[in-house]
Amino acid sequence: MVKAAESNLDSLREKIAGRYSDGAVLVGKAHALAEAGDAAAAQRGVVASDMLTELRLDPPALAAAMVADAAISGTIKLEAIGEALGADTQAIVDGVRRVATMRWDRTAGDDGESLRKMFMAIAADVRVVIVALALRLRDMRALRSLADEAERRRIARETLEIYAPLANRLGIFHLKWELEDLCLRELEPDIYRQIGAALAAKRDERDGMIRDAILTLQARLEEAGIHGKISGRPKHIYSIYKKMQRKRVSFAEIYDVSAVRVLVDSVPDCYAVLGIVHGLWTPIAGEFDDYIARPKPNGYQSLHTAIVGPGGRSLEVQIRTAEMHQFGEYGVAAHWAYKESRKAGRLADAKFNWLRQLIDWQKEVTDPHDMVESLKTDIFQDQVYVFTPGGDVIDLPVGATAVDFAYRVHTDVGHRCRGALVNGQIVPLDHKLQTGDRVEILTQKTPQPSRDWLSPQLGYVITSSARHKIRQWFRQQGREAAIVQGRESLERELKRVGIERPRHDEYVKLFANHNTPEELFSAIGFGDIATQAVAAKILDAERAQQEAAKLAAEAARLAAAATSSHSAPVPEASPKRPTSKPAAAGGVSVEGQAGVLSHPARCCTPVPGDAVIGYITRGRGIAIHRRDCPNILSSPEPERLIEIAWGNENRRRYPVTVLIQGSDRIGLLRDIVEVFADLGINVSGTTVTTNKKEQSASISATLEVSSNEQLVRVLAKIERVPGVERARRQAG
Missing domain, CATH: 3.10.20.30 (Beta-grasp domain)
Incomplete structure (x- = not known):
């Protein structure tokens, strides 16, 4: 073991000495310092430093990787690192230590200052991030040695949410790909094995096809006088898994499981090679991407195309220059070898703008949860x-x-x-x-x-940052103003959906975190809870209460009729009760009847969330009515009524009529219809009535919605159209 460790260290020194004349000396000092504190940590440091030599990081960063584990465990003090290895290495280690010891899944109030200092370290020196990524990849490779499964899964989730996106943001794709594959192996082992087995099953056939494609393409490039280097490119299991999810296809339908890469000298050569590829083989429609003309946000450039290759099998071809490839593999780290070039330095600086955003953001945010959420939504997406x-x-x-x-x-x-x-x-x-x-x-x-x-x-x-700034503005307006504005906002929303007399003392019971209506109003006013979400929840509760009241009244009526001494028992029937497990029937559960067709009644246009009851029709299955539908309340055949409930996995759309009032201006209907289109709402019919004298317009539109929440959302959007005065659901 000792000889192997010494051999690894000697190999590392040789790599460094070939690039930096004095680098091997500094890394040797770092190893001696780490070994004096913790021999095992020193061995792990050699592995991490060796990874970073591939990224061509400078000696201070390599030395930092060497001593980072010992610093994290506390066996070496930061001051000792600074004295032995210099202030540059000390600063990198301090930043890496902050990143490595942060528990991203359970930030607390007292973590705010730690997060802030960590952000400052990351933004000040990108080497902090790169060293931290190398340490995490090394640890992920050894994750299976950890006995605690829950801890393994926590580390894998953290890596997938924080570290892999960091590598992607920096453009260091070979780190990103391996981190993602290792995370998938831990978090979804069955899927990982299935895709791995599918790749292995036809590996020989795939390798043969790639060899044939390379030979054919190489010959054509030589004929065209284009100098190009062609190689097979491995596909990564996680990227295949995500593409299967994104496109909702099986493994067999993924076009780019097999891939080759072509490196050429210039951008014109890239497009010339693309023409040759499409001339040799049939391109697959919809599978071409020009990332040279439109680079990815992290700077990645390449041409991607998928073709029907030799033997009729699909093949992805990537075409780029050597410089593009260098950046594609190593991202911002690719510029380290050329940092003496001012042009390269400016290019690298442009890629670090997102890091510098962290400095501005951390100055404004006090809640550590907001900081972490901002990283995930604003920075890592x-x-x-x-x-x-x-x-x-x-x-x-x-x-x-x-x-x-x-x-x-x-x-x-x-x-x-x-x-x-x-x-x-x-x-x-x-x-x-x-x-x-x-x-x-x-x-x-x-x-x-x-x-x-x-x-x-x-x-x-x-973005979390914008949301935070808006909340801060409202908080500065004062609680009394927030209560008034929150109440007005909620009551305006409730009127849209037909609740004219709100019962706030009852509604507040629906929200566990708010004890009084004023607390609920202030939460809305401060922006802590969305008005539309509150209104949708209240609407659901109102419908449920109406249903209970109808059932109670009906039970009382039947009881009174049965005990009356002036007439025989009334033969009216209450809605049928369950006699078997509910069976799904077109978006509702129909109790007592299995496999029965259903449809929403046109008279009251119920939507999911409404309190509903079924009416057994002649020949058309069950009609779904709102419980307050006049036709149901006055039904001469109550024995046809049957208990139903909305299905849990309801994805159907239901017609509902909304009434819109506004000014009679040119383009009003067009603007309203655009709102429906933007929200994906189908409109099955509209009626427009205008009053030229008052210059007003009334529009009745029948929409197809999937839930009360969607109805609340569309009514709110309509009222924001210029010229619209009010939008309401038509009463049943």
């Missing part, structure tokens, strides 16, 4: 790059809106935002931005953010 009117680049997570952009530019711009221009065109504030968009925010004089921006259902904001 796939990004889009958009431009300010002045040409500055702003990166935001995919799905970000104009409001997210406004708050990223400046908090005050976000607070005063009233509109947006994207590529010169006015767009709604919930417009999702795309890479390359030029965005200009229209502002008002006074800050006045909307509480609607905090509603996840309305989709105005997706």
Whole structure:
């Protein structure tokens, strides 16, 4: 064991000496320091340092990796590292120690300062992140040696949520791919084995096909006078798994399980090779991506195409220059070898903008949960790059809106935002931005953010940083103002869905964290809970209470009729009770009847969440009615009524009629229909009535919705259309 460790150390020194004349001396000192404190930690340090030589990191970073484990365990003090190895190495170790000891899954109030210091260390020196990634990959490779399964799974989840996205953000893909595969092996072992077995089953056949493709393509490149290096490219199990999930296809339907990579000298050669590939084999439709013309947000560039290769089997071909490949494999670390080049330094600096965002963010946030959530949603998600009117680049997570952009530019711009221009065109504030968009925010004089921006259902904001700034603004307005505004907001929402006389003392019981109506109102006013979510929950409770009241009244009526001495027992029947397990019937559970067709009644247009009852029709199965439907209340045949309930996995859509009142302006109906289209709502019919004298319009629209919550969301959106005065559900 000792000889093996010495051999590994000697090999590491040789690699370093070949690149840095004095680097081997510094790393040797680091090893001696680590070994004096903890021999096992020193051996692990050799493994981590060796990984980093492939990334061409400088000697201080390699020395930091050598002593990091001993520093984390406390056997070596930071001061001793600084004295022996220099301030640069000490600073890297301090940052790595903060990253490695952070428990991301259970941040508490007193973790705020630790998180803040860690963010500062990461943003100040990207080597901190790269060393931390190497340590985590080394530990993930040895994860199976840990006996505690729960701890293994915790580490794997943390790696998948924090470390792999960090590697992706830095563009260090070979670290990202291996981390993801190791996480999948621990978290989904059956899926990992299944995909691995499927890959292994036809490995010989696949390797033969790749060899044939390489030989054929190499010959054509030589004929064309293009110097190119072609090699097979391994596919990673996690990427196959994610593609199967994303496209909802089986392993057999994945086109790019087999792949080759072509490295050429120039960008024109890339496109020339693409033409040769498409001339040799049939390209597969929809499987071409030009990441050279439109690089990925992390800077990755390449041409990707899928073709029907030799033997009729699908094959992915990646084409890029050697420089693109270097960055594609090593990301920002690829620039370390060329850091003496000012151009390369500026290029690397451009890739670190997201790290510097952490400095601004950590100054504003006090809640550590918000910090971690921001990392996951704002920093680690796939990004889009958009431009300010002045040409500055702003990166935001995919799905970000104009409001997210406004708050990223400046908090005050976000607070005063009233509109947006994207590529010169006015767009709604919930417009999702795309890479390359030029965005200009229209502002008002006074800050006045909307509480609607905090509603996840309305989709105005997706970034944690913007959401935090909006909440902070409302908190500064005072509790009394929040109570008034929260109450007004909730009552306005309830009126939309037909609740004109709210019973707030009863509603507050639905929300465990709020003891009084005022507490609930202030939570809405401060933006801690979305108005639409509260309204949807209240609507569900109202429907359930109405159902209970109807049943109680019906039971009392039947009891009175049965005991009456003036007439024979009334032969009316109550709704049938369950005689067997409920059977799914088109979105509802029908009790007492198995396999019966059902349909929503047109007279009252029930939607999931409404209190409902079934009516057995002649020839059309069961009609689903709202319990307060006039036709049900006056039914001459109560024996046809049957108990039903909405199914748990209901995915059907149900018709509901909404009434919209507004000004009679050009384009009103078009703008309303656009809201329906944006929300994926189908419209089965509309009726428009105008009053020229009053210049008003009334629109009745029959929509197909899947739930009360969706109905609340669409009514809220409609009322934000210019010219719309009110939008309500038509009473049953």
